[in-house]
Amino acid sequence: MKHRPTIRDVARKAGLSLSTVSLVINNRGYVSPETRESVLKVVRELSYHPTRSARGLASKTSGNIGFILSEEHFSQAEPFYTRIFLGTEFEARIHNFYILLTTVGDQFDPDQYVPRFLLERNVDGIIIAGKVSEKLISYIDSLGLPIVLVDYEMKRALHSAVLIDNWRGGTLAVEHLLALGHRRIAFLGGDIRHPSLSERYAAYKNTLNQAGVHLDETFEITEEKATSVAGGTSAAERLFASGANPTAIFAVNDAMAIGCVRHLKSRGMRIPHDVAIVGFDDIDMSAHIEPRLTTVRVFKEEMGKIAVQRVVDSITAKTNIVVTTHVPVELIVRESTVSAAHADD
Amino acid sequence: MKHRPTIRDVARKAGLSLSTVSLVINNRGYVSPETRESVLKVVRELSYHPTRSARGLASKTSGNIGFILSEEHFSQAEPFYTRIFLGTEFEARIHNFYILLTTVGDQFDPDQYVPRFLLERNVDGIIIAGKVSEKLISYIDSLGLPIVLVDYEMKRALHSAVLIDNWRGGTLAVEHLLALGHRRIAFLGGDIRHPSLSERYAAYKNTLNQAGVHLDETFEITEEKATSVAGGTSAAERLFASGANPTAIFAVNDAMAIGCVRHLKSRGMRIPHDVAIVGFDDIDMSAHIEPRLTTVRVFKEEMGKIAVQRVVDSITAKTNIVVTTHVPVELIVRESTVSAAHADD
């Protein structure tokens, strides 16, 4: 447990001042090439590395990025946000940052609970995934920390955001069903207050309208409490209980689509023969269920990556330019809309 | 952006010294109840919170735990280790630690690359998931940091470890197949150098032996390069290409089992009618494929949780007692061994 070298040791051995060594290490200010080289040489010889805490104290930076996720999304270990999170981990390492994860409840009260990394001044910027209290966002603003929103958007765009192209995704999904000849297309949705979900819903209605297809309200389930597998099952139940007889279903996300599939199978309905289904998100599971699910692929890791790039930009550049990125989506056609073995028919 | 209060402000307002305030905050040393109360009152009034960097510098602690994962496991976003990681995140928050994630390559050379959080003295303890270079482990030891291994074990148990009860899991799986009347039971395995996998293999052989079932070498695939879905497909191909005709297969993990299922289905074989399959791990996907996979459930989040508890113990207690925990497993019987609709037969 030998004493590890400090910047002081480096300075002494190089015959220079602390300040000069610091300048070299941080690649800042004026240093002659020869001096720089000799410092670096000593650094190598001693295998010196600056300590994060000391650096943090002096420079008021932490080298960390905070990732905030709503409690429900985290505890369910939601495959969707989990992927985004892993994407940030990946990209963060490239930029020499670490990600600190925390969760927050639905409503935020600064007198009650504040993420610890904010109190301890232990992050340089914040990534928020999904929907959280607006109070929380303005609280963080008041700390002067840069924020990047992922899969969430506020009325007035004051923050950089990384968004899914939900409109295009919804349109692609419904157009796909229309192209297959479907006209009685149902929508299975949940909490429409979440911007992503309401956009998908809007795209659904718009696409049908454009195609001149009559909109039937009994075909729309928009108030299911949870957009989960269980929610999908219960929404499907309600849909058919209402007497609707769609030939195709657009589910607001894959979790609901999978729940829906399960319900249809339990009723003995064949997919896609009796009812075709399209989901949204392309979570891992979707390619593995039977039938494999047609869906709109969202590049989740990519979203995390972009979010980190944005927040790092804001941290380093100090300039607060707001960038909204719409990450493109892709329709993945699988067996839940187009039968693999056409022999079925 | 008003100046946030420091411990100095608290001391001044409370009419006490820095040291006393520090003692109160850290709940240490002798402080009279009245003094403690008056300090806490001021802390509340100013809503003071100590800064992580300053605290870290003075106390040589970071409040972080390092999580090390091999590169391949991370980049594949392996659902197995990902779950363990999420388990640590969950538990870490309870103990007021943050998790810093990093990955390492297969071979470790301290002159080449060392995880940044080690160089920067930015972690108080380390959790290592899966198999990594032993050189890395001894390097970390030389830094005096406590280590907890998860799903990995070294010959001489010098570190606390959180392990799967692979022996019992493998035994349960094979006994299940025997109880169903199977005698020609194949094993699909990969890199047997990983302790977890070799234990499962050993349990397989032992259980068959105990049951007096002849071991047929052509029934054993133990050298598949990757224990992934693709590896499972290719292992299954090789198994049947060799002319083996098992009625049941025990795959070393769910990923391989799923790959195997895929291959069997492409050959037109019915599961479990023609061949029954058991996996290991119970990853999310397993309950959703067709047929739903019988498997040995591993409590992945739980393993992460325990790992954090162990490492926090070592960090706070300073005592280096080695604890090896075998997390129990559970056989989950699903359709890949027992037909749901018995009408099939």
Place this chain on the structure above:
DNA sequence: ACTTGGTATCGAAACGTTTTGATACTACAC
């Protein structure tokens, strides 16, 4: 000759805590 501005280096202060050692009081046993 006198500014000006860029280059190079340094000393000292600052960052906000924890920790160490000293001091002083009280209570109790002898």
Place this chain on the structure above:
DNA sequence: GTGTAGTATCAAAACGTTTCGATACCAAGT
């Protein structure tokens, strides 16, 4: 009344960096 052990508080040092301002040199522009 002296010694001992526990209780309570404090002043100062230490932790390892970055940053600020000062100094000094040199070359070029007037």
